[in-house]
Amino acid sequence: MLARLNRKFGYDERSAAILVFPVVAVLLVVAAYPILYSFWVSLHDIVLTRPLRRPFVGGDNYLRIFGDERFWLAVSRTTVYTVVTVVVTTVLAVLVALLLNETFPGQRILSAVLLVPWATPSVVNGLMWKWIYDPTYGLLNALLLKVGLIERYRAWLGDPDLTLMLIANAAVWKQMPLAALLLIVTMKAIPDDLYRAAKVDGANVLQRFVHVTLPALRPGLMLVLVYETMISIRHFDLFLIMTQGGPGDASFTLSWLIYVETFRSLRFGTGAAMSYVLAMATFLLSWAVIRWLGKRI
């Protein structure tokens, strides 16, 4: 058997296999096994506070999720949040990238400052924005009162019509710099000849952006859209710190629902099933974005 393997695979292939094996083994233990095990869990009615019973229920957990109105509420909240966060982040990132792609005094300093929000830990970001929105001592209230836009302090995060947008704002503030950075890298790779040729053809600034910059940005945009979608759809930390899903159900997103189901209600079976649904949704969305933009590259 060993001799046959030796004959089939050369020294280099055998060496490569031996060298790769530890990483594969680690990945199997820390990635593949938990993924498969959590799927197994999602097929059982596991409630931690009822440890003596864990019946196999097959796809019932998935059916239960789809019949749960909280799930569809969370889907709608997640969709709104994701769309707003991704669109605003991408548009702002394009604008910032266009600005920083130009040469002007202080450009390097501005580029460095831009990275500060991205370097800020997520938890710190959440706490900072919670402080800014605070109804009694928040900076936003003080600022708006000073410029006369409000007459009295408001409970911003206590307003269910605003909560999701305010959290999205905090997310955009943190995520936009990285997106801008990725787009700047793509912009730097656009040959100047294209712009010169467009100018010769009489294209104005807007036309050069639409017909030269934007098509060339597609690889970077695809990366940004996929990355931001994956991040936004699974966002959790801001919701935990800023609103805990509230007020009421105003910020009840899928990630929050999974947290509540798994770690508060301790229903690990349905929690795992919801996680799978979220993972599949993320995968399909990313695949769709790649297919859609990929065809245009």
Added chain:
Amino acid sequence: MQPIASPLTRRRLLAGAAGAPALLAGLSGGDAAAQSGGTVNFIGWSAAVDQVRAQISAFERATNVRVNYENFPWAQFRTALVTRLVGNAPIDVSWISDAWLPEFVEAGWLADINDIPQLMRYNADAADYCTQSMVYRGKQYGLAYYGDHMSFMYNTELLERAGITTLPTTWEEVVQQSLRIKQQGIVEFPLLLSLAADTWLIEFVSALTYAFGGRMVDDAGNAVMADANRGAVRAARFIREAIATHRILSPGAVETGEINGLRAMGSGQHAFAIVPTYRIRALNDPSQASAAGKIRIALMPKGGPDGTNNTLGWIRFYGMTPAAKADRARRERAVRFMEFFGGRDTGGNYSMQKLLLTDVGLPSCALPVNQDADVTAFWNRWAGGGAVIAQQAMLAKKKDTIAPWFGEWVETSNQAWQAVCLGRAEPEAAMRTAAAKWTELRRAFR
């Protein structure tokens, strides 16, 4: 003969590194075993940590039993404890909330102490309400850590400035006095209720429900919270009107947690509030609150036509795991620990109960503690006397929603109450939602 020194090879280094922890563990374990009478594994939440550590030191000195003490933030404690219990972590004693008692007993995570006279004898000294809060299906599952209740607090300075000389005895009077304070421009939101959707919300709304003569669940376990006359609807409507109609309660109440509420009351921004009694010390401590010295406690006002002075009481207690009880040596150590912390120490004193009260303000379930001169001095100093607190304690009722499915139900309940606060649901509809979830979970549990 072995060489005095040998070259340090990679193999030797790895062997040494692998063996070192085992060697250290063996040394420390042997050392500990030689010096102590075993170990108690105790887990609690991150409260009164300094006092617990001090008592642990006293316990270790007095008994020669070591204590492994772990603590987690309250907000994550239930999950942390459950995951450890499911994973068969070696826990002997844990702090338990009365809200989790049925759930934990049904899961087989708590051992009863009915057959341990050394602990049961403390019932003779304990407030009956405390003892009953540790009983489930006729068996008692622990010894009290502390017992407290929701109190109605007021700011004497704000009332004086508004010319209010008589304390409100009904919630209708609270509204009238709040409006008077508001109209005089003293503060914008005279009433403070912490209604963030966290673990405290059910405690606040239950207290208000009792004051309005209502209940969440009847004695038979049926959800009655949606009943217009004997449920929680009146209390829910009061909150809604306080926010939307009278504007005496901030709409920001839905994002005000218990701690932030405490800070707001301490800053002198509110005239009336419902606050856990043990917070009175912090509220009257000049180093923690600018309104210090001005916060006092009155009897819970009555609400509506069937109002009562009742309030919500709760208890936290020391519970023993079945695994600890099943092992004779572990059980002996755990019992000694529970007695030392929840009962009398080896000197015959309620030292932990007294320490918690005089240091942190946590009221004790042990009645003799309240006779202590230091405790009387404590209440006089921080609350202007303890008479009202004692009177209110007698009117405290435990949560009627305590059931094996409480942990799941309370998520729906919290959302229902917040929907009322936000005007997203009528009180009746919101309470019907909470009641329907209760009934669904109750059926599923059977």
